[in-house]
Amino acid sequence: MTTKVTQGTLLDATDKQILRALDDDPRATIAFLAQSLGLARGTVHARLRKLYGPDGLAAETIKVPPGAVGRPLRAIITAQVEQAQFEELVKDVSEIEEVVECLGVSGNHDLHIEVVAADAEDIYRVTQRLMMCRGVTRTSTMIVLREVIPRRMSQLLR
Amino acid sequence: MTTKVTQGTLLDATDKQILRALDDDPRATIAFLAQSLGLARGTVHARLRKLYGPDGLAAETIKVPPGAVGRPLRAIITAQVEQAQFEELVKDVSEIEEVVECLGVSGNHDLHIEVVAADAEDIYRVTQRLMMCRGVTRTSTMIVLREVIPRRMSQLLR
DNA sequence: CACTTTAGTAGTCATAGTGCTCACTCTAAT
DNA sequence: ATTAGAGTGAGCACTATGACTACTAAAGTG
Structure with a gap:
């Protein structure tokens, strides 16, 4: 074994x-x-x-379904960043509690950020805060309209 | 209360x-x-x-860290679909066990699919399988290079 | 206002689960 | 053939559980 x-x-x-x-x-x-x-x-x-x-x-x-803590909306925000001050950027982004996950990805966008929010206005505020993080040059927001397949892991345990 | x-x-x-x-x-x-x-x-x-x-x-x-079940690589795949046969599409995608989550999002891309895989070749295979799902017309793959902020929820419980 | 509902507290009890040992077996590797 | 690692089943003292009680406090209703 x-x-x-x-x-x-x-x-x-x-x-x-x-x-x-x-x-x-x-x-x-x-x-x-x-x-x-x-x-x-x-x-x-x-x-x-x-x-x-x-x-x-x-x-x-x-x-916890984000709705149960007052944040029923989800969004994916992709952000382009200047590589220079990366550690500072991470610190800034970490401090935004609406940020649930942040991934560095290949391709045109550098960061792939998942966010939960109370409403559309809230998402706008989070986006603004992200824009103010050191090193962020551009963002693009996609609203999650439907959970087609909710996050699942158990199928990997076979 | x-x-x-x-x-x-x-x-x-x-x-x-x-x-x-x-x-x-x-x-x-x-x-x-x-x-x-x-x-x-x-x-x-x-x-x-x-x-x-x-x-x-x-x-x-x-x-479970996906690496612990032999799939250390993560990727985000965005897919455009024909709206017609949506339920069939969902069924097809659900059957791919590497798919960890699938979200319907606003914007240019219709689906936002998170995948785990053993290696680059495995990701390629998953992409091919996605392309064969009913209704999928185009895909675009981003490899996750780094978990800048690992998935976290506890900050929402305050 | 009195009355009812709902939640929490602090206590009890019998039952069940825990963490730990031990001696024993099985298997794979040296 | 011997050793090391893991699993087994059994037993032990200890703790936790779930269900109950009586009582208190807060909130809502008529």
């Missing part, structure tokens, strides 16, 4: 089974997992300790 | 506190949460039952 759960190592079939079951029911007990997966309780216990441990693959996160 | 946790309702301060603590430590016990947040055990128990309950705001999901 390929079980060493450290950076760069893969999850084996048992890890995936456990994580999949946990995705179904995040607060399932160890005993329940063991029983429903046909494993010994100690085994699940040990796996979980590794998965959640210091250099494990921290395995869960909150999945 | 604004506590009815149903669709369209907001999380109140207590819900947010609990979820934030849970984001830190997904497997924290109810007793621990109660103690560290200065609430009665029964209160946390009741809140959690609602949050995770049938019409609660299902609150956690697995957060």
Whole structure:
């Protein structure tokens, strides 16, 4: 088995089974997992300790619909930046709490920023704030009209 | 308090506190949460039952680094589609397991698809498969070079 | 205003789960 | 053949859970 759960190592079939079951029911007990997966309780216990441990693959996160925190709108903002002051830029962008993710991508645009907001005006304000971040030269905003496939990971655990 | 946790309702301060603590430590016990947040055990128990309950705001999901399941590369693919056969298209795209999310967006591109893959060749294969989905007329691929700000939600729980 | 509803607190209880050991087995690698 | 790593099943003391109680406080209704 390929079980060493450290950076760069893969999850084996048992890890995936456990994580999949946990995705179904995040607060399932160890005993329940063991029983429903046909494993010994100690085994699940040990796996979980590794998965959640210091250099494990921290395995869960909150999945709050942005609407539940007053920000039902989503937008994708792409931004072109001057490479010079990159670290300062990252700091500036990080401070915008509406920013949910920021990726550096290949292609015409340098940054790919995902944002949640209360309404259209709010998105406008966020865009303005982004324009004021050090190094940002241009932005382009796309509003998310529909979640065609909501974010999913469990299909990767097979 | 604004506590009815149903669709369209907001999380109140207590819900947010609990979820934030849970984001830190997904497997924290109810007793621990109660103690560290200065609430009665029964209160946390009741809140959690609602949050995770049938019409609660299902609150956690697995957060597996795609590298841990053999797909260290990420890409954003934008696709233009013919509106006609939309439902069929969604079905086709859903069947591609490398697709992690698919959003309908405003602007020039109709779909905004996030993909994980084993390597560049794998991304190429996924792109080819997307092109073969009913209704897709054009795609454009951006490789994710760096996670400038990793996906984060907890800043919204304040 | 009195009344009802809803949420929280602090306490109890029986049941169940946890984290930990141990001795044993199985498998793959040396 | 021997060793190292993982899984098993069992047992242990300890803790957490879920469900209950009686009581309090705040908010909404007639």
